[in-house]
Amino acid sequence: GQSLEQPSEVTAVEGAIVQINCTYQTSGFYGLSWYQQHDGGAPTFLSYNGLDGLEETGRFSSFLSRSDSYGYLLLQELQMKDSASYFCAPPRSWGKFQFGAGTQVVVTP
């Protein structure tokens, strides 16, 4: 079967660093994507790890370890606008994506 696990909610103050972990069990693993979704909006792409290691894009970084079936998204210098849901999503075959349950990040002043 296929499963994805990520924390349901994380609360942090502005300026802090948040790490959202994602563990997975999935067949035909092609990598791990991360998406952000604000309330009422569509998901937007943040990053993709096709290989092990760290990918950095501005304040956001993502890491993948295939041997551990584990990845994380790191949000640095948190801003109020970062309050949103974050989904880990491994691409499945033929471009399909499976989305985790999502992590609600709440940023407080």
Place this chain on the structure above:
Amino acid sequence: GAVVSQHPSWVICKSGTSVKIECRSLDFQATTMFWYRQFPKQSLMLMATSNEGSKATYEQGVEKDKFLINHASLTLSTLTVTSAHPEDSSFYICSAREEREAGEQYFGPGTRLTVT
């Protein structure tokens, strides 16, 4: 980046009627598009894969006769919710992937359907 549009952005309909939602890739061709459904405070659930020029592939548990998908061109896929019921009220989101991008999908803005 690539842009995907959806129309309408929201719709209210009565039970028993059908609703059509359009998904367009505006600046790229998409041989494959995907339709998702999302209930409040829940994750996106893949409903079906829409293939240009051929039949859609539905995920397990999704009624293909209720959710009709047509991928008439390389830039347009439509989802028709037939004989809608209140339990079909949800946020429907389409996405498309450029073939050269392995890990990225471009999502439409979503359509909020309310069935009364």
